[in-house]
Amino acid sequence: MYNGGKIFIGLIIFVGLLILPFYLSMGKAIAKPDPKVDTPVIKQMAVKQCVESKDFMKTAHMQMLNDWRDSVVREGNRLYTAADGKSYDMSLQNTCMKCHSNKKQFCDECHNFVAVKPYCWDCHLMPKEGA
Amino acid sequence: MGLGLSLTAVIALILLVFAGVKGANLHLLFGAVIPYAAFIIFTIGVIYRVVKWGRSPVPFRIPTTGGQENSFPWIKQNKFDNPSTTSGVIVRMLLEVFAFRSLFRLTKSELKDGKLVHGSDKWLWLAGLAFHWCFLIILIRHLRFFTQNVPFVIQLFEALDAFFQVGVPLLYLTDIFLVGAVTYLFLRRVVFPQVKYISLAADYFPLLLILSIAVTGILMRYFIRVDIVGVKQLTMGLVTFSPVASESIGVIFYIHVFLVSVLFAYFPFSKLMHMGGVLLSPTRNLANNNRMVRHINPWDYPVHVHTYEEYENDFREKMKKAGIPVEKE
Numbered sequence: 001m002y003n004g005g006k007i008f009i010g011l012i013i014f015v016g017l018l019i020l021p022f023y024l025s026m027g028k029a030i031a032k033p034d035p036k037v038d039t040p041v042i043k044q045m046a047v048k049q050c051v052e053s054k055d056f057m058k059t060a061h062m063q064m065l066n067d068w069r070d071s072v073v074r075e076g077n078r079l080y081t082a083a084d085g086k087s088y089d090m091s092l093q094n095t096c097m098k099c100h101s102n103k104k105q106f107c108d109e110c111h112n113f114v115a116v117k118p119y120c121w122d123c124h125l126m127p128k129e130g131a
Numbered sequence: 132m133g134l135g136l137s138l139t140a141v142i143a144l145i146l147l148v149f150a151g152v153k154g155a156n157l158h159l160l161f162g163a164v165i166p167y168a169a170f171i172i173f174t175i176g177v178i179y180r181v182v183k184w185g186r187s188p189v190p191f192r193i194p195t196t197g198g199q200e201n202s203f204p205w206i207k208q209n210k211f212d213n214p215s216t217t218s219g220v221i222v223r224m225l226l227e228v229f230a231f232r233s234l235f236r237l238t239k240s241e242l243k244d245g246k247l248v249h250g251s252d253k254w255l256w257l258a259g260l261a262f263h264w265c266f267l268i269i270l271i272r273h274l275r276f277f278t279q280n281v282p283f284v285i286q287l288f289e290a291l292d293a294f295f296q297v298g299v300p301l302l303y304l305t306d307i308f309l310v311g312a313v314t315y316l317f318l319r320r321v322v323f324p325q326v327k328y329i330s331l332a333a334d335y336f337p338l339l340l341i342l343s344i345a346v347t348g349i350l351m352r353y354f355i356r357v358d359i360v361g362v363k364q365l366t367m368g369l370v371t372f373s374p375v376a377s378e379s380i381g382v383i384f385y386i387h388v389f390l391v392s393v394l395f396a397y398f399p400f401s402k403l404m405h406m407g408g409v410l411l412s413p414t415r416n417l418a419n420n421n422r423m424v425r426h427i428n429p430w431d432y433p434v435h436v437h438t439y440e441e442y443e444n445d446f447r448e449k450m451k452k453a454g455i456p457v458e459k460e
Contacts (some may be wrong), residue, residue, distance in 0.1 A: 002429055007185040010410060011178055018174055021277040021370045028279055030367045033360055055379075059356040066299035114363050115281035115289075119296060 033113040036105040041098055051082050051095070062118075065092060092124050101127040133332035134321065141339045144393055145386055152385045156378070161385045162365055163374035169392035176399025181407045188429045194419040197236070201419070215420045227415050231260050255319070262312035265305040266341075268292060272303075276366040298353075306349055313342050337403055340394055347387040357381040 042048055050057045052064070068090040071077045080090045088095050100106045103126050111117065151157045194200055198209025208215070211222045226232040239252035271288050275281045293301035317338045320330040351357055361377040362384060368375040398404065410416065443450070443457055450457050 002185060002188055004185060007181060007411070011181060014177065014407075015174065018170075021274060022372075024278055025367065025370045028371065030279065030364065030371060032364065055358075058360070059358050059381075062299045063356060069299075110360055114359050115275045115286060117286075118299075 031113070033109045035107075035109045036102055037100075039099060039101045039106075041101065050099075051080070051086075051088055053083070065096075065120075068092070092120060093127075097127045103127055133330060134335050136332045137335035137339050140336060141343050141390075144390060145343065148386045148389045149382060152382050158376035158378055158385070159374065161389055162376050162380075163369060165392045166369060166388060167374075169395040173395040173398050176396075177404070177407060180399050180404050181411065184408070184411050189413050189417065191426060192417045192419055192421050193414045194421060197233075201423070213419050215418050215423065217418060220416060220418045224410070224416055227412075228409060231256055231263075233415075234259055254315070258312045258315040258319075261308050262316060265309035265312065268305050269303075269309065272305075276363050277370050279367065300352055302353075306345070306352075310342070310345050310349070313338060313345065317342065333402060337394070337397070337401060340390060340397070344387065344390045344394065347383055347390065351381075351383050351387060355381060355383050357384045 037048065057064075068080065069092075071080075072090050078090050080088045082088060097103065107118075148161055152161055194213065198212030199206060200213045201208045201215040210216075210219045211226065214220045214223055223232075234256040235253070237252050237255055238249055240247060240249050242248075268288055271285060272292060274285050275289065278285065292303045292305050294304065295302065317335070320326050320334060320338070357380050358377075361380045364375055365377050365380065394403075398406075440458075443459065447457055447459070
């Protein structure tokens with residue numbers, strides 16, 4: 001090969017970059033996130049369910065929070081009527097976090113796994129853990 | 132023709148996933164088997180193409196005269212556009228790879244009021260550069276799905292990309308710029324007659340493919356949400372060689388992944404190989420030291436030379452008879 005040395009080094013770097021993710025995860029078991037829904041408030045519920053269906057919450061809770069925020073802050077409308085007809089006060093701290101008062105074992109469990117850090121807690125108060 | 136073909140191909144690919152995942156439940160095929168196959172084709176294909184290029188001899192340094200070459204001491208050399216040293220070449224390559232310097236020099240000629248005018252044309256450079264940088268950042272960002280404890284650098288890229296914290300999920304700047312740039316790169320092939328004339332299916336297809344990848348990704352992030360935890364379980368399964376087929380993830384995810392797989396598999400066979408090619412361009416990566424260094428033809432092999440002495444030995448008698456002077460009697 002002409003200039004074989006340089007081309008070879010280039011190819012080694014190329015393959016190295018491609019293999020890197022495999023190498024970094026080698027031999028590691030993937031920890032499946034396990035959000036806990038066993039807070040005192042939830043334990044007292046007769047029917048354990050979220051604002052909307054579990055599937056919807058799982059995939060779209062961040063969009064819901066965004067809609068809630070817009071609705072409260074921009075339109076002054078604080079009442080949310082869920083698909084099943086129940087009404088909720090649209091509030092991050094007073095609604096979500098009242099039931100899910102275990103932020104560390106619930107929200108963070110998933111968020112750490114997918115590496116998102118919602119910046120909401122810059123301003124909004126986290127629930128006091130251990131409560 | 133080329134445009135219709137490419138469009139049909141991309142639509143057919145999308146419909147294929149729809150049928151495969153929705154109709155036939157082939158989650159493992161589209162979620163693991165095809166991505167693995169595409170990855171292998173990509174890796175081996177790129178190495179094969181580069182090695183093949185490496186084996187073809189580079190005959191002579193081609194001095195592209197983007198600037199004054201090294202000459203007399205009182206003539207100022209353009210050290211980066213026409214370098215004569217390795218360090219100059221390194222700067223030229225860095226400018227080429229990271230700033231598309233050759234494209235920056237693009238000019239346009241037009242007839243204006245019956246006169247031919249030449250001017251600079253930076254739009255292609257701008258869109259090309261924006262597109263490539265966005266693509267790189269998006270690629271790096273996606274590594275958060277392929278690493279368990281996501282390295283700080285990757286999170287940094289993500290944080291900077293979502294810098295303006297618009298909406299939730301946070302809006303990525305690269306999403307906007309990439310779609311804008313690719314749209315320009317595509318429209319320019321459709322709108323400008325000169326460019327349209329030289330555009331083939333091989334030009335439209337990668338653009339439409341990349342555009343559909345971007346659009347499916349954007350739909351998935353901002354509009355049709357999917358189960359991201361499930362997605363990460365699938366991708367981590369891929370990198371630890373224990374793929375899990377998740378049926379809870381929406382079909383839009385499988386379309387996205389399949390189009391990416393197609394892009395990877397198509398890569399080594401297409402003009403996209405300019406990723407490796409730019410580094411191997413003889414007009415860019417060879418110093419113009421033609422007059423300073425003796426370059427020997429790399430494919431030189433011993434040629435049987437028939438010297439004049441041997442010639443005379445062969446024909447001496449005949450030459451004498453014909454009265455031609457000979458050196459040795």
